[in-house]
Amino acid sequence: MQQELVQRIIDTIQECLSDIHTAVPAEIVSIDRSTGLATVLPTMKKVMSDGSKIAYPEISGVPIVFPQGAGQNVSITFPVNAGDKCLLIISEESLEYWLYGMETDTTLLFDITNAICIPGMFQSPPSTLYDSCDNNAIIMLAGGTKVTIKDDGVTVDGDVKINGKLTATGYVYLG
Numbered sequence: 001m002q003q004e005l006v007q008r009i010i011d012t013i014q015e016c017l018s019d020i021h022t023a024v025p026a027e028i029v030s031i032d033r034s035t036g037l038a039t040v041l042p043t044m045k046k047v048m049s050d051g052s053k054i055a056y057p058e059i060s061g062v063p064i065v066f067p068q069g070a071g072q073n074v075s076i077t078f079p080v081n082a083g084d085k086c087l088l089i090i091s092e093e094s095l096e097y098w099l100y101g102m103e104t105d106t107t108l109l110f111d112i113t114n115a116i117c118i119p120g121m122f123q124s125p126p127s128t129l130y131d132s133c134d135n136n137a138i139i140m141l142a143g144g145t146k147v148t149i150k151d152d153g154v155t156v157d158g159d160v161k162i163n164g165k166l167t168a169t170g171y172v173y174l175g
Contacts, residue, residue, distance in 0.1 A: 088115040
């Protein structure tokens with residue numbers, strides 16, 4: 001009798017936990033570049049209480065996160081396209097107030113529809129990872145242009161175009 005009660009409690013807790021989402025890999029289906037919102041498709045399957053698995057549905061209106069600060073005056077962005085992989089972080093509460101400044105009546109806690117998208121999650125590392133780690137460097141690659149930032153300076157492999165003033169101090173080598 002007591003063992004059955006303990007098992008029922010465990011089953012109830014596990015069933016409740018199955019509806020709590022925290023983070024899940026996904027694929028970007030589409031992006032609205034004017035709003036920064038994407039439609040994404042989680043790439044995991046939800047395990048149902050009977051053991052069967054079902055695919056998650058597409059989720060629309062998911063904010064894409066890019067590093068930025070200083071009141072959005074400083075940011076790093078890069079192209080995000082359909083088919084790119086990402087990580088969805090699930091908010092414990094609705095994102096509507098944060099996104100639109102409006103209260104919501106939703107009671108959906110940890111619901112997968114309240115997610116933000118962090119692009120850049122792939123099964124294999126970028127081609128520059130080894131060099132970056134080996135040289136303690138930040139490496140930016142865009143097509144055939146490569147910018148490497150290390151403690152001894154910045155190297156640009158590719159053409160450089162300057163719109164505006166160039167101010168230099170110290171030795172300038174024009175090779």
